Amino acid sequence: MPSPAAATAQKAFAQPMSHGRWNDEADTRSPVDVVARHGVVTSYARNAEIFGEDQAAEHIYVVLSGAVRICKLLGDGRRQIETFCLAGDVFGWETAPRHRFSAEAVSECKVVRVKRSILFARASDDAELAHALWALTAAELSRTQNHLLVLGRKTAQERVATFLLDMAQRANASKGAAVNGVEVTLPMSRQDIADFLGLTIETVSRTLTHLEETLAIALPSSRRVVLRDSGALRRMNS
Amino acid sequence: MPSPAAATAQKAFAQPMSHGRWNDEADTRSPVDVVARHGVVTSYARNAEIFGEDQAAEHIYVVLSGAVRICKLLGDGRRQIETFCLAGDVFGWETAPRHRFSAEAVSECKVVRVKRSILFARASDDAELAHALWALTAAELSRTQNHLLVLGRKTAQERVATFLLDMAQRANASKGAAVNGVEVTLPMSRQDIADFLGLTIETVSRTLTHLEETLAIALPSSRRVVLRDSGALRRMNS
């Protein structure tokens, strides 16, 4: 069923494309549109692998529902999560012939995929689509560069604060910046957060409880976070 | 003088374009080619700013000689260097209207630049050029993602080892992987290395002397590093 899929993806897609003037064109010929129209929908169970590191990269994916983590492993099992993909996010589209990371379902999730060759063929005719693909890669690069600053130079508190604000903004993309009282539901475990932020579970947990004691956030349950004082969180960001 | 500039850039360019099949086309219609042909050459003194964070992004640059650092700053002065650009590397070409980082001369350096509008205009006609721009962005993304793993999950030793191997490979791109006995001249200070690796000067210095004591490297001078046991260094990478 391509039409409801397309609609879902379309709506959510507004958010990652946050780079100015290309937004307008996004809904006529966006890669997401193409994927959603011609793609195959698949569901994955929690922790299922969608593709592995070094595997041949044949498809491009769009998340329809749930969340996906993109990760790299070190020989001894240390893991770095590069990013989390939520509904509307695209992943797996590199120019290289093999994936340089694995993709796994964080939660039960639905994903559409198309053959790269199909998308590439279209892109060679369609300058707008080609541009959109480029813009998408550039947006991903920008996100990754911001994350470099987080991992290289921020303290545990700052990392967690940045993460929470980011998640809040992605969840409420339409409503602009995160406001006091907003509640975010985190689809991922503490371990995932830790591996994303370059910390350990324990440090993430302690930092969250510390933010709660400081009244910056509230934790009605371990997966739900209420931003009580988003100003305080934002002050921890630079 | 566009012709010698073009030649230099062309030769060095082989290296960052390490993603397979697009290599071949690189020398006919690469972005570097366009920049070098139509660009303006400028020299910068050590530590001079080429452009600043949040500044309007009007140009795209190619390094002809010397080295450039791309960095982000935190409010209190903490700095993260995203990458070093050596001869042949392209920088400053984002899709966003403003630069999201600053660029500074690490050493005395020469740079060519063209207006983004010129390159973009050509790219809309020329699918190959458009593809090359995309591939370039994707390559940068890949590099950045690898660096995420370094900053998020590697120890100081591993970070320094990774850095040295990377620099050795970039310097001797043609000769393939770094071999024992190769000498690398680092164009950047210890502070720059520290800010690239998410460490302090002292830790970088101590780690280098430790690698020297271990006979993994030799340090004929602080800026020159000989890879004595590149196998040992490589073993520290995963």
Added chain:
DNA sequence: CGTACGGTTGATACATATCAATATGCGTGG
């Protein structure tokens, strides 16, 4: 009702940061 898994909290260890002193290299001017 018990078991299992994810999360929190506590005690301690350790890697890296910080603060401080010394050394080395390098350009400048005598």
Added chain:
DNA sequence: CCACGCATATTGATATGTATCAACCGTACG
């Protein structure tokens, strides 16, 4: 060519943030 001064790098002593190891708690589920 040497002496001086500054910037950069190294080395040392100590502090600290986060990791590690370990116990405990709570909630979901059979």
